[in-house]
Amino acid sequence: MGKKNTDVEQQRTKQRKVTAGPIREKARTMTRLIAAVGRVIQKKGYTALTGPNIAIEAGLDKKLIWTYFGSIDNLVETYILERDFWNMADQKIISELLKHPENIGRKDITVLLHGQLDRMMKDKVLQRIIHWEIGEKNKTLRKVADKREKIGEHLFQIIEPDFANTGVDIRAKLALQIAGIYYLVLHAKYNGSLFCGIDINESTDLERLQKAIQDNINAMYEEGKVNK
Numbered sequence: 001m002g003k004k005n006t007d008v009e010q011q012r013t014k015q016r017k018v019t020a021g022p023i024r025e026k027a028r029t030m031t032r033l034i035a036a037v038g039r040v041i042q043k044k045g046y047t048a049l050t051g052p053n054i055a056i057e058a059g060l061d062k063k064l065i066w067t068y069f070g071s072i073d074n075l076v077e078t079y080i081l082e083r084d085f086w087n088m089a090d091q092k093i094i095s096e097l098l099k100h101p102e103n104i105g106r107k108d109i110t111v112l113l114h115g116q117l118d119r120m121m122k123d124k125v126l127q128r129i130i131h132w133e134i135g136e137k138n139k140t141l142r143k144v145a146d147k148r149e150k151i152g153e154h155l156f157q158i159i160e161p162d163f164a165n166t167g168v169d170i171r172a173k174l175a176l177q178i179a180g181i182y183y184l185v186l187h188a189k190y191n192g193s194l195f196c197g198i199d200i201n202e203s204t205d206l207e208r209l210q211k212a213i214q215d216n217i218n219a220m221y222e223e224g225k226v227n228k
Helices: 002-044 051-058 063-069 072-082 085-097 106-122 124-135 139-163 170-191 203-223
Strands: none
Touching: 002 051, 002 063, 002 072, 002 124, 051 063, 051 072, 063 072, 072 139, 085 106, 085 139, 106 124, 106 170, 106 203, 124 139, 124 170, 139 170, 170 203
């Protein structure tokens, strides 16, 4: 009886190993293809997201894109949604802030915007994704934008009541701040020329922008007489 049970268990173990091998190989292949999308975007831009380019970058047969993802669009969507640039970083920060919503104030908003500026400056793929989002209508990028809005909405629901009846449109003012970060970084990284005599590729000018962000947020709170 004992030998029979042992034989059955050994057979089950062999079956699991046989099954696990292809599953692990599929997962590795999918991971390589997803990572290759990011490298193509960084090196050549989103217009170069073709089957051959992605396959060459991954070192795999391009047929595997259709085998595991069904289409290039599905592969690119998987990459973008997995690496939801704002979601991963900002949601973590906002989640921490929301644990004590009564304490959210100007310093926290400054940290968030400084974080966005820092990520935009350092992440070349993020720069290309934002450039793509601005320049082309794309359902996947719309999904990312909508998710980003939902994250931001959690924060606005906390801070907006602080500015009720103050005459300060905190949404509009922060929209200008964030849009300014996007544009100034893209202008500096893609064009390389000055903007209003400022070059944020230079550390001293980047520090000026960081200070301006802080000053603007402080001004919003002072204008609204919000003591946070």
